[in-house]
Amino acid sequence: MKDTWKLGEHEFNSRFILGSGKYNLKLIEAAVEQGGAEIITLALRRANTQEQENILDFIPKGVTLLPNTSGARNAEEAIRIARLSRAMGCGDFVKIEIMHDAKYLFPDNYETVKATEVLAKEGFIVLPYMNPDLIAARDLVNAGAAAVMPLAAPIGSNKGLATKEMIQILIDEIDLPIIVDAGIGKPSQACEAMEMGAAAIMANTAIATAGDVPEMANAFRLAIEAGRKAYLTGMGRVLARGGSASDPLTGFLH
Amino acid sequence: MNEETQVYFIDSDVLPEKALARKHMLEQDPSSRTDPMKYMPGMEVLESDVKDKVLEQMNAYDYSLYTAADVERALSHDTCSIEDFKALLSPAAAPYLEQMARRAERETKNHFGNTVYIFTPIYIANYCQNYCIYCGFNCYNNIRRKKLSFEEIEHEMKVISDTGMEEILILTGESRTYSDVEYIGEAVKIARKYFRNIGIEIYPVNTDEYRYLHECGVDYVTVFQETYDIAKYETLHLLGHKRVWPYRFDAQERALMGGMRGAAFSALLGLADFRKDALATALHAYYLNRKYPHAELSLSCPRLRPIVNNDKISPGEVGERELCQVLCAYRIFLPYVGITVSSRESAEFRNGIAKICATKVSAGVSTGIGDHEDKYEGKDAAADAGAGDEQFEISDGRSFSKMYADMEEGGLQPVLNDYIYV
Numbered sequence: 001m002k003d004t005w006k007l008g009e010h011e012f013n014s015r016f017i018l019g020s021g022k023y024n025l026k027l028i029e030a031a032v033e034q035g036g037a038e039i040i041t042l043a044l045r046r047a048n049t050q051e052q053e054n055i056l057d058f059i060p061k062g063v064t065l066l067p068n069t070s071g072a073r074n075a076e077e078a079i080r081i082a083r084l085s086r087a088m089g090c091g092d093f094v095k096i097e098i099m100h101d102a103k104y105l106f107p108d109n110y111e112t113v114k115a116t117e118v119l120a121k122e123g124f125i126v127l128p129y130m131n132p133d134l135i136a137a138r139d140l141v142n143a144g145a146a147a148v149m150p151l152a153a154p155i156g157s158n159k160g161l162a163t164k165e166m167i168q169i170l171i172d173e174i175d176l177p178i179i180v181d182a183g184i185g186k187p188s189q190a191c192e193a194m195e196m197g198a199a200a201i202m203a204n205t206a207i208a209t210a211g212d213v214p215e216m217a218n219a220f221r222l223a224i225e226a227g228r229k230a231y232l233t234g235m236g237r238v239l240a241r242g243g244s245a246s247d248p249l250t251g252f253l254h
Numbered sequence: 255m256n257e258e259t260q261v262y263f264i265d266s267d268v269l270p271e272k273a274l275a276r277k278h279m280l281e282q283d284p285s286s287r288t289d290p291m292k293y294m295p296g297m298e299v300l301e302s303d304v305k306d307k308v309l310e311q312m313n314a315y316d317y318s319l320y321t322a323a324d325v326e327r328a329l330s331h332d333t334c335s336i337e338d339f340k341a342l343l344s345p346a347a348a349p350y351l352e353q354m355a356r357r358a359e360r361e362t363k364n365h366f367g368n369t370v371y372i373f374t375p376i377y378i379a380n381y382c383q384n385y386c387i388y389c390g391f392n393c394y395n396n397i398r399r400k401k402l403s404f405e406e407i408e409h410e411m412k413v414i415s416d417t418g419m420e421e422i423l424i425l426t427g428e429s430r431t432y433s434d435v436e437y438i439g440e441a442v443k444i445a446r447k448y449f450r451n452i453g454i455e456i457y458p459v460n461t462d463e464y465r466y467l468h469e470c471g472v473d474y475v476t477v478f479q480e481t482y483d484i485a486k487y488e489t490l491h492l493l494g495h496k497r498v499w500p501y502r503f504d505a506q507e508r509a510l511m512g513g514m515r516g517a518a519f520s521a522l523l524g525l526a527d528f529r530k531d532a533l534a535t536a537l538h539a540y541y542l543n544r545k546y547p548h549a550e551l552s553l554s555c556p557r558l559r560p561i562v563n564n565d566k567i568s569p570g571e572v573g574e575r576e577l578c579q580v581l582c583a584y585r586i587f588l589p590y591v592g593i594t595v596s597s598r599e600s601a602e603f604r605n606g607i608a609k610i611c612a613t614k615v616s617a618g619v620s621t622g623i624g625d626h627e628d629k630y631e632g633k634d635a636a637a638d639a640g641a642g643d644e645q646f647e648i649s650d651g652r653s654f655s656k657m658y659a660d661m662e663e664g665g666l667q668p669v670l671n672d673y674i675y676v
Contacts, residue, residue: 156364
């Protein structure tokens with residue numbers, strides 16, 4: 001059975017979005033291959049280099065580039081970085097990251113909505129990184145986002161689905177793909193997010209800091225596929241504890 | 255008297271008699287020195303509570319009270335409180351160094367992945383109007399002084415840039431007369447042609463001057479407080495604007511107010527009680543983060559080094575194990591800050607610490623003035639007769655390409671630029 005998903009007009013099979021900035025450049029190709037990733041993110045500021053090894057040269061052909069605007073502190077800076085990205089030949093995809101919190105690197109939803117609106121009008125396929133908040137997510141939909149990328153936990157924290165309930169609400173209420181981004185520390189957490197109905201998973205640190213980067217990318221791939229399959233299959237009821245009472249409470253009704 | 259600092263005193267035989275007499279008076283008679291808490295004319299006064307908070311914590315810190323149980327408790331916590339940090343800096347934590355290193359490594363990887371940034375400093379002038387008794391640039395030290403012309407700056411920068419380096423830190427001696435803000439601003443504009451990321455380490459200036467320098471292209475400001483112990487500071491910085499402790503303390507805050515993206519902090523370990531100084535350094539960054547959450551902050555950890563005309567200067571009780579403990583404690587307390595380890599430390603130490611908690615190292619370093627070409631091309635010392643003397647002796651003289659290769663070999667991805675000027 002074909003199970004693809006779309007960002008704008010672009011169709012993808014893989015539901016694993018891979019990061020690129022935190023590990024050896026020479027491992028990127030193997031990680032993409034082992035992870036089966038069709039989309040790879042990179043910080044445009046890392047690609048802003050003249051000599052030595054440019055990260056762009058290490059990204060395999062045929063993979064969709066998803067440049068992010070990290071370093072931007074407000075909408076205006078994100079918009080400028082996105083335009084620069086397009087001018088540098090990095091395509092029309094852009095992941096908006098706007099942070100003015102150096103400690104947790106939390107995204108600023110308000111500025112993110114503003115940037116999304118401008119960039120979507122300019123024809124970008126905008127994927128905003130956000131704090132899972134239903135109201136902001138609706139604003140992002142109205143602003144023209146192609147997907148919504150709520151964080152599971154602070155970037156790099158590997159704490160897993162700390163915002164699980166909020167993400168579930170976004171999955172239930174928002175008609176765009178929900179890509180769980182940031183904080184996913186191990187494959188089982190990625191699997192759980194997929195079981196909940198997330199469209200895709202973005203992971204970076206968990207893979208970058210693994211003993212074997214390509215193997216961990218592969219583990220994530222398998223977990224994401226398993227979670228997706230479970231979601232599509234329709235999981236049976238899982239009770240929180242114990243069994244249910246056998247005498248129906250409504251037995252008195254005739 | 256100033257007996258415990260005697261080791262620093264070196265008299266030059268070319269000093270005029272009057273100057274020598276003044277130098278001796280400054281060294282020996284505290285009443286001949288100005289009040290280090292009193293601002294000099296032209297210095298902006300900030301109404302900031304950060305100083306008081308840092309000093310209160312530092313003054314109350316008695317590290318001898320911490321026990322192994324405190325250290326174990328600190329290491330068992332998910333997040334590190336100020337109390338935990340104090341335990342990790344204490345002598346009681348020494349036997350836990352390996353555990354601290356493991357924890358620090360994890361925090362570093364979570365926040366920075368397997369990356370390490372490489373940069374280089376460039377000294378453009380070594381004139382100085384201060385008498386800081388441990389520093390090679392001090393105004394009474396008989397060294398070859400030099401201020402690079404704009405042509406020379408451009409040439410030096412081109413030589414450095416040709417190696418592939420993309421981040422530069424511009425330094426001067428602390429002299430407003432010889433290297434004024436406009437001179438530095440012009441140097442920054444030249445640097446923008448060759449580098450992606452520009453920092454400065456110059457004398458502290460006012461907010462509007464930081465704003466001007468930011469507009470010229472600077473985004474990161476480094477100011478070393480040297481020591482947070484005011485009584486000790488007073489005995490080390492005997493003359494000049496640098497003597498004013500609070501103006502220096504507020505430099506990072508003024509820089510951030512002037513629009514800079516980031517600021518770096520440090521005590522020069524070995525000048526005073528290093529545990530108290532390490533505590534104060536980290537808290538300085540900690541409190542500024544709470545006030546300016548967007549700011550990208552980083553810590554350095556220089557130890558005292560020998561200088562021209564005085565090879566007896568050493569970091570004293572701050573050995574490599576102690577330095578490693580301080581750095582691991584920094585990382586565990588402030589997982590998000592950058593940590594820079596300079597060429598004052600050996601290649602072996604820097605290779606090791608980069609795997610644990612350092613996020614930035616310098617390479618291809620000269621602390622002299624205008625001698626990059628000679629150094630990079632291996633010409634002999636006689637060839638750089640026109641160069642200015644060094645601020646201190648470096649320990650790790652690795653070139654950029656060697657550093658790049660060594661970091662890669664250690665399993666780290668070297669990063670030359672992670673910055674975009676917006």
